[in-house]
Amino acid sequence: MTPELTALALAGILQAAQFAALSVLANLEVGTKKTASPRDRQKLGGSLEDLLSVRTARLNRALSNHFEALILFTLAVTVVTLSGQASGFTAACGWIYLGARLLYVPAYYFGLSPWRSLIWFVGFLATLAMIVTALL
Amino acid sequence: MLTDELSILLLYGMIVAVVLGLKTTGMMAQFDMGYLLSARDEPRELPKMIARLDRALWNSVTALALVTPPILAITLHDQSSSGSLVAAQVFVLCRLAYFPAYLFGITGLRTALWLAGFLATFALYFLAL
Numbered sequence: 001m002t003p004e005l006t007a008l009a010l011a012g013i014l015q016a017a018q019f020a021a022l023s024v025l026a027n028l029e030v031g032t033k034k035t036a037s038p039r040d041r042q043k044l045g046g047s048l049e050d051l052l053s054v055r056t057a058r059l060n061r062a063l064s065n066h067f068e069a070l071i072l073f074t075l076a077v078t079v080v081t082l083s084g085q086a087s088g089f090t091a092a093c094g095w096i097y098l099g100a101r102l103l104y105v106p107a108y109y110f111g112l113s114p115w116r117s118l119i120w121f122v123g124f125l126a127t128l129a130m131i132v133t134a135l136l
Numbered sequence: 137m138l139t140d141e142l143s144i145l146l147l148y149g150m151i152v153a154v155v156l157g158l159k160t161t162g163m164m165a166q167f168d169m170g171y172l173l174s175a176r177d178e179p180r181e182l183p184k185m186i187a188r189l190d191r192a193l194w195n196s197v198t199a200l201a202l203v204t205p206p207i208l209a210i211t212l213h214d215q216s217s218s219g220s221l222v223a224a225q226v227f228v229l230c231r232l233a234y235f236p237a238y239l240f241g242i243t244g245l246r247t248a249l250w251l252a253g254f255l256a257t258f259a260l261y262f263l264a265l
Binding site: 058060079082131134 | 137138139142143145146147149150152153156157169170172173174175176177193194197200201204208211213
């Protein structure tokens with residue numbers, strides 16, 4: 001198990017934890033009757049996201065954002081690993097990504113500006129650096 | 137070893153990352169930094185072109201999630217063939233052309249490109265299995 005793969009596995013756990021936190025809060029706020037329904041807009045009077053409190057809605061956006069980031073990171077890690085190009089640099093990129101995505105959640109939740117955007121950018125750059133290193 | 141299919145996967149990942157960068161740049165030009173750096177609690181409507189880029193990006197994330205498994209399976213099992221290479225090439229070319237087709241609203245072509253990319257993904261699954 002390379003460090004990059006460990007970071008990827010932990011990022012998967014982070015994603016699951018983000019999902020669990022959102023799920024618990026959303027069920028508490030909106031009620032299981034609405035969350036377990038097919039969530040038809042006509043019945044709910046809009047999208048389920050609009051019924052969430054400000055901070056829980058932020059967790060929802062942070063989760064969606066991590067989906068996007070994770071698909072690119074998964075690609076970068078697996079290709080670096082399979083093509084035998086893992087190095088100290090790519091391992092560092094993996095840990096930087098994980099750290100950034102971990103910090104991104106509280107930064108979003110507490111609305112820390114401009115830190116949320118900066119943290120996002122660090123995670124994005126770490127992923128891009130891995131991809132470019134593997135292609136070169 | 138970096139197989140051709142893996143290179144194509146990386147290339148596509150980089151293309152998606154670059155388009156994501158373009159969208160971010162576009163948003164910086166359209167919205168004030170105060171809003172962008174905030175938690176964006178009140179949603180604002182995206183201008184037409186950026187909204188198209190946004191939708192194209194989400195579609196690409198789905199495409200990327202679906203195409204990664206067969207390419208990894210083909211590489212791990214040394215099943216790389218001229219067929220899998222062609223399928224991967226068709227995939228990346230269609231998905232690359234998908235962005236301008238969406239951005240400039242070329243009806244029909246966008247859907248045809250999406251379908252060709254989707255079928256190429258299916259071909260990769262078929263070859264992997």
